Amino acid sequence: MTTERSGRPPAFPQLRDRAEELLRDLAGPSAVLRDDQWTAIEALVVHHRRALVVQRTGWGKSAVYFISARLLREQGLGPTVIVSPLLALMRNQVAAAERAGVKAATINSGNVTEWDEVHAKVNAGELDVLLVSPERLNNPDFRDQVLPSLSADAGLVVVDEAHCVSDWGHDFRPDYRRIRTLVAELRDGIPVLATTATANDRVVDDVAAQLGVGGADTTILRGGLERESLHLSVVRIPDPTARMAWLAEHLESLPGSGIVYTLTVAAANDLAALLRDRGLTVAAYTGQTDPAEREVAEQDLQENRVKALVATSALGMGFDKPDLGFVVHVGAPSSPISYYQQVGRAGRATDRAEVVLLPGPEDRQIWSYFASVAFPREHVVRRVLEVLDSEKPQSTQALEPMVELNRTRLEMVLKVLDVDGAVHRVKGGWLGTGQPWTYDQERYERLDEARLSEQRAMIEYENTSECRMAFLRRQLDDPGLTGDPEQDKCGRCDNCTGATYSVDVDDAALESTRKRLDRPGLDLPFRKQWPTGLKKVGVQLSGKITDGPETGRVLGRMSDPVWGPRLRALVDGPDEPAPDALEKACITVLANWTWDERPTSVMVMDTPGHQVLLRDLGERLSSVGRLTNLGVLHVRPDLPPVSAANSAFKVAGLVDAFDPPDLTGVEGPILLLDLLSDTGWTLTMAARALRHAGADAVLPFALATPK
Structure with a gap:
């Protein structure tokens, strides 16, 4: 497909009138183009330049590229390619495009069955806009069959959420770096637009360098980040149970419907369950939520059928609900820039939106965990x-x-x-x-230091007595700041007004929440399949695992708001006899365990640094449950410790790692007790060793799992 240009674009006044007409189709009959929006459209459509737009959420960046796409199409140019990061964002963008009369389609992981049809429409010139996820840019079929024609014939290339290009950004994604290749292969005169709402000076410079949108021929539009509808507050409640009880008590009084952010998938699921138990209409939304369920949840929030979505950062960039009434964070993000990006979802078309941060002392451990997988x-x-x-x-x-x-x-x-x-x-x-x-x-050391600096800034935000909005704007190098603390005050946040939320929690509500959260016990699924490629590391195992454990149980997650601090104290603390409270919690889990056959004996893992704890707990459980105490499953002393994160290496290090115990006369399932289960492979391989030694069945029981 080749599209030829049809000459000069329409004269300036007529073109702006047409852009205003398209905006009204997109945003309603009273919509009027901002001057900066027109400046960007003119740069792209009239002068075919490159532009970098850094403007706050709700400013209208999508209007710029959809109107530009339509105007360029009307000039006879090819389709616009928009690189867009999230399914929620794509769905909203397609709906917006339709309102502007723009024929748009997406290629992403959620519409696999439509890919062939979309490819055919691209090749036939039947689309005005193609939205692609960055991951698709290096899919061999797409890269070799579709991308060349797009690079040759595109009328405009848009990189949405362009801070993802920069490894200094709060949401760096390696796939975004491939956009450099797409931009570099464009023919001369193809305009390029990069947009983001959250970029400080360093990220702006890096994005400009990565995408080639810097230099004298580039239009850079960078506006102030002040959001007059946002009322920022920090509510400091150190006790995690009280924190969640406070939210359950206050959620219904927050305006409209909104988002409650958590730091982990487990926290989102647990908090959503707690709030539903309290009679609140909420749903969980995480990266592990099925795509179809995510779409339903988004629509439920759009239509105010739920009070809130309890979400991880999977619900973030591009989710467009202009009347979102509040954003609450239970746990602080590790960066003020990321925090501003998420709270920017609220109050885009309302006079007032509440933004509440409920930080916790456990936040830093969660930050450290995510930093460890860099x-x-x-x-x-x-x-x-x-x-x-x-x-x-x-x-x-x-x-x-x-x-x-x-x-x-x-x-x-x-x-x-x-x-x-x-x-x-x-x-x-x-x-x-x-x-x-x-x-x-x-470079990686600089990134580590930048990450630590952002974490320190987030802690400073929690504790600052200055204007909170001014603090966030300064973190983003907002050009709209004057530098005068008095002039830069927002006049709305808790520090500016002195109006703070009470941290008191009703005693009955606190007790109810504590009982709900204090229930110990989660399923510990067993490994069902050997990792692929074990033969390459000298292990002759493959296919289904037929000699492993039964489904086990774990006392709790280290990321839990209630059990997390207790379990971290066990994992990180001295090796000493088990506290009575730990024994009681284990007995509760055992009493509620719906096993096929009750265990007849108990054995503990040989866990360095925690042998006293586990042996003592094993003895107590054997006494209470009238189980035979089989002692410790010892690890062979000549083997090095197994620390590999990779499953195949982990299994290879655990094959024949345990001294086979003498199980003569032992009948019935064995309860196998360990401190910590992360990947599940240690307990799987230990259970396999017991099965080979003659155990009828093995029921793993771990005190903690990281997440």
Whole structure:
């Protein structure tokens, strides 16, 4: 498909009139273009320049690119390509495009069955706008069959949420870096628009460099970030139970409907269940929620059929509900920039929206966990390059057992190496290119320091006595700030007005919440399948696991608001006899365990640093439950500790790792007690050793799981 230009665009006045007409179709009969919106549209449509727009949420960035797309199409130019990061954002953008008379379609993980039809429409020139997820840009079929024609014929390329391009941004994604290739291959004169609501000076400079949207021929529009509808507050309640009880007590009084953010998937699910128990209409929304269920949840919030979605950051960029009445965070994000991006969802078309932060002392442990899964050390990355073949493609699944990375981190590393030219994605997997590659140690150290600096700034935000909105705007290098603290005050936040929420919680509500959260016990699913590629590490196991444990139980998650602090104290504390409260909680879990057959004996794992705790607890449970105490399942002393995050390496390190116990005369299931279960492989392999020693069945019971 080739589209020729049809000459000069219409004269300036007529073009602006047409843009205003399209805006009214998009946003309603009273909508009027902002001067900066027209400046951006003119730069793209009239002058075919590149533009970088950094404007607050609700400013109208999507109007700029949809109107530009329609005007360029009316000039006879090709379709607009919009790189968009989230399914929720894409759905809203397609709906908005339809209102402006723009024929739009998406290619993303949620509409796999429609990909062929969309590809055909692109090739036939039947679409005005194609929204693609950044991950699709390096899909071999899309990259080789669809992308070349788009690069040659696109009328406009838009990079939405462009801060994702920058590894200094709060939501860096390796796939976004591939956009550099798309932009570099455009023919001369194709306009490029990059947009974001959350970028400080450093991110702006990096985005401009990555996308080539800097320089004298670029229009940069950067506006103030003041949001006159937002009323910011911080409510400091150190006790996690009281914090959740406070939310349950206050949620109904918050205006309209809104979002309650949590830091983890488990917290979102648990908090949603608690609030529903209190009679509140809420739903959980996380990265693990089925795409179809997410769409229903989004629509329920749009139509005010729920009071709130209890969500992780999966509900973020681009979710468009102009009358969203509140955003509450139970747990603080690790960055003020990320925090501003999320609270910016509220109050876009209302006079007042409440923004409440409920930080907790456990937030820092969660930040540390997510920081620990950042880009790995050099020797680990070098190993990935070593095992890659230059001629025979290898899938991520095939590579996993050969490197000390789990699949998620391995995919991230491969994407970064792909962008750097050291590997190449093809049909069937990945190839090594043989190109030299340098591990940028200095850059990763700078990123670590930047991350720590943002965490310190977030803690400062929680404790500051200055205007909270001014604090956030300063973190984003807002050009609208005057530098005068008095002039920059918002006049609305709790610090400016002195109007603070009471931290008191009704005693009955607190007790009810405590009983609900204090229930110990979660399922601990067993491993059902051996990891692929075990033969490559010398282990002759494959397929289904037929000699492992039954479904087990775990006392609680270390990320739990109530059980988390108690379990962290056990994991990080001294090795000493079990507290009475721990014994009582374990007995409660055992009493509620719906096993097929009651255990007849108990055995504890040989866990370094916690042998006194586990042995004492094993003795107590054997006494209370009238179980035979089988003592400790010892690890062979000649084996090195197993620390690999990768499943295949983990299994390889645990094969034949346990001294087979003498189970003569032992009948019935064995209760196998351990301190911590993360990947589940240690308990799986220990249960397998007991089964091979003659155990009828093994019921794993861990005191804690990280998340």
